[in-house]
Amino acid sequence: MDGNSNCQVDNLEVGVSDALLLFDNGVDQFYARTNNQGNYQMHLDTGDYTITSILGNPYLSACLSNPQQVTIDTNSQLQMIDFSVEETTICPYLEVKITTPLLRRCFNSTYYVNYCNKGTATANNAYVEVELDANLYFNNSSIPLVSQTGNMYRFNVGNLPKDTCGGFSIDVTVSCNSLLGQIHCTEAHIYPDSLCLTSLPNIHIADTCLLDTVLFVATNYADGVTLPYLLLEDDIVVDTGSFALNMGQSASLYYPTSVSGTATYQLVLANGSSTHYAASAFVGCAVNSVSMNLLHRPNLPQDVADIDCTPNRGSYDPNDKTGYPLGYSSNHYIQPNSTIDYRIRFQNTGTDTAIFINIFDTISSHLDLGTLNMGTASHPYTMHILPSTPSGEQVLRFQFSPIYLPDSNVNEPASNGFIEYSIAQVANLANGTIINNSASIYFDYNAPIQTNTTLHTVCDNCHPENITNAGTVVLDLDQIAASSYKVVAIPNPFSTQTSIEIQGYKGQGEDLKLEIYDVMGRSQNTLNGNREGRFLLQRGAMPTGVYFFRIHENGRLLQSGRLVVGE
Template sequence: MKKHFILFFGFLVISMIGFSQNEKAFHFTPDTTYLPDGTGASYTTTIWVSGYVVGQTITTLNDFLGICVNMEHSYLGDLEISLTCPDSTTIILEDQGGGGTYLGIPLDYDPSPPGIGFDYCWTPNPDYGVMSIEGNSYSTLPAGTYASYQPLSDLIGCPLNGPWTIIVTDNWAIDDGYIFNWGINFVQNPGCFTMLTGQIFADLNGNDIFDSSDVPMPNIELQANPGPYYGMTDANGYYRIWVDSGSYTVNQIGIALPWQQSFPNTPSSYSVAVTTNTYDTISGFNFANIASYYCPDLSVDVVLGSIGICSYPLVTVWYQNNGTMPSSNTTITVELDNNLTYYSGGNLISQNGNLLTFDVGNVGISQQGHFTFTTSYSCNPVWTGATACVEAHIYPDSSCIPVDSTWDHSSVSVEGECTGDSAICFTIYNTGTSGSGDMQGASEYRIYEDNILVYTSNFQLTGSDSLIVCWPANGSTIRLEADQRPGHPGNSHPQESIELCGNPNNSMGQILVVPQDDYDDFVEVDCQEVVSSLDPNDKQVVPQGLLSQHFIDSTDVMEYTIRFQNTGTAPAQKVVIFDTISDFLDVTTFNPMSASHSYTVDILYSNVIRWTFNNIILPDSGADESASHGYVKFKIRQKQGNSIGTVITNSAAIFFDYNLPVWTNQVFNTIGKMDQIVTTTPTVYRKADKIKVFPNPATSNITFEVNSNNYDIVVFNMTGQQIRKISRITTGSYTMSKGNLKNGIYFYKIIANNEMIGSGKLILTK
């Protein structure tokens, strides 16, 4: 079962096209770029090269065969033409010379329609010299190979993979021209020139053939091995996978209960031999799936727009039925942050405080839809830097998949609140039925201060019972996590975080550090920090990770959002996003969740994801700021076995029309053992108190310095069991012996006048 969404998929043509056996390293774009008249105006056209080994570079000039453009222009002397490689190294190919010499056969009036382009190439071994000099000898510069103004050898060290961009700058008025296409040619051959295609569908009548009674299945991933190479189905269930010559096995890898594959069945995959090294298409590799169980299987996604003080953030909700039968009377609840207020939009049928209920009616098999509504955020500036969250839940959320027989039918949930700015109180609920849903054993709960574990204990509740756990409020962000009982269906991980409670209110930005409780497909949480300004083109990851190393667990699922905005001066007709997935992430688990506009998606080679927004007509921010934004959102799992210290990095390149790419920030996470990440600094709950604990870590004795003459020290082990208590200490300094305590991590509390004034961790070592 996947949480995923599809927005009217269609086919794309991959940017790398092979033309013949000896041209397989020729990367080409057929797009026409108009070069209107302008003084100092620059125009760009970009090819994204993929398929080479990660980190592969141009090592000698012999690796680079040349760059060719098919173009026309009515005044060579106007132009400076340069080439930028993926690491931003730029060389000038032609530097404004040659006077009124024509390039190609232009129609010499302004503005002019396209004329006839000639092929001009810059190569290491050219037939002509530099264009600006050769142009003095011709009225029309002949097609052919030319020397570059700056040496091509300056490209040595450039990565092969990534954006290669031609930049044409028109330095004088009157004349114009066109680039009709261009390409870049390397000696190295990345392969991948044959396209394998087919269709995946829900075979509702069981005849193994797609017909009018069947339903296409979008967002199903496929794999061709060896390679591996990947494909993903569009809205009509069609897919394509680009491969090189060789023998392959093709299978679908994105099918899960309640579906099962019915065709092909013996074997369950296709074998295909690709014998050509030229561009070709081999079709007919179709997959049929039938129901293992009959039930709806609903998924939801929610995206909260950017938030500032006194702003009106837009909330977008997507939903889809991944099940084997339609869903009737479908509703979605959205719980708003306390500082958000519903303003307008969506088919709202009820509101209970911050809990909104929307009616979405009947949702057919594989059907998806969305709605938006507007909220307003508090105008109190104290919330700048706070984190606002929304949580969407789609109903019905029951599963027809048989439950684990070990489950005791209890179900845990957690809620929390700031009480009088002095305490944070959490309520742990067992929402199971009294009697049949009683917890048959204890589960653990944990309390974190600013994402550092400070306390653990156990609870056991009968059905419909609850437990209140309060913790002193000191301005830190406090989180309580509570475990479900073994066998509980789904992936629920109950938790609640409360920030800005107590004094001083100086702890913000802690909520997105850890995963949210939204691993089940029928629930999704989205959080945004309240900011005064932001980069309009950025990359976000949840969990962000702990401390400056951004530590996460090796089992955490990564959720990425790429946001973009047209900050130009005219509508963008097309937006393309490239995202190279880290080698430490599992591309087979790529799960596109939602996007702001209709798009197509491709998996290029083994790890490059490409989203294309054709005909997006994205307004510029000056004309319509609110409509100038867009986003894509996806989840992906880590590869198994990521070791401690592994760093997962990610960034994306965003292309608006034919401009240079806009690179997002780079996000990163480091694999660590979260339960072993500790801080030895005491947490102090009152401004007047001063507490020191040293040495920490300790091998024998530990000294506590407290500015009080009557206090207790209580020590707990990692399970919350009290193992030592020293009462009625009347001196400002007390030294505690390690005694028979084993090496490890312990918690302590310092209590004065029946009030906890400090807490922290002790680390005992040899």
């Protein structure tokens, strides 16, 4: 990390961990990953290579030549290729992940919450809110519970300096009244959740039931984007389309519920996009509405929130692998360019404690290792990218050492573990491309246990459809009424107050309102305007970060924009 802004690699500067390095010789591509000290190594055959650093952090950029060139000859000479990285935005960037490896009716289960500050500044007074599924009962947690409101539980995690991670667990019991195979969705959200770049995807989906209609409201809090959508009733697509949303705009989709009233509904946005994919939780408008299908895993594109949707199950294979989305039909059809979330579960069913566990996972050549994003894990681990196999595939090694995993005869709940990661497809795969994946799990020095093989088939038109009711879908786009109005805020960013003015405003000032929202769409303030179209906004208790405003006149949206609250 370039600490003195000279774009040189100096001895006392701290290395950047978890950065990917791509080595490309024009025919094959190989990857390496930096360790906690920012070091990496790669063994290459002879030839000319282009080395590209892939940081995966929106607030960092490489300030030395990136990519760089290297020639490997027959002298077997060690070469040192360094990259200097600079901070381009000073801001916290919080991430949270929540996962459970297993849910069983009437039994206790554990959720694991991992969080990190991947930003460039300290996040003060951070806390995590977890909203449990209605059929899950809270028992205890590994850190103190601060407060509870209904199914919402709050946990303080304190000040988080940059490059700081942590985690905790929550023990729950699954209701005996749940149906076998029922999906339970639990959401985690970390605060402060301000994003300092509007280029980062920030889409929020709200949902509700209105008598005989289900309503979804999608709001964009980032730069303008066009979002194709799918509306599902159970596992059938009942409407498709797209809408363009500028910053601060919303789209409302209404759909009549089924006559039986037992169906569940889901809105999926940007299916196939590795950056903007978003999917709501499953919405049922009747007491006996139960979701049993996990074709599209609920997801929010912003990293400050995460949704885990896991079906409860009866008997099970304790060492397995699952890829989400599950896909349609027995061929598991998924969209081209979409990301796959993999979960590997393991359990010590032996007769003694496992001291260490190694998992080897061969990555399909149809997956882009440069998009690898690690998720939640039940135990601390290290990850290595191993040299390519003879067929050109690279292997991930997850090493839990030591883990001291008890056997299931001594402590069944504690004998389980898991690890998750996501990875995108290679761009623009042809329809019919098959993506298989499996893993080998080694307990101590025992022979490996091979998981099942996951299957996904790429297809852009294979989902089942029944769009006979398409005409009854109402798409209400909240458009800006008069884009000719220009709004200025002086100063912006501001620390105490700012003056917001509609230039050229010729209205009467009747019912002229300014509404302020945070990045998650929560209302922060509402002000009334005057005949000149001016507002004076006091900061008050608003934390540092990015906010959005909307100006309405008699219910009509005049303009929207962004404000930044500084220190």
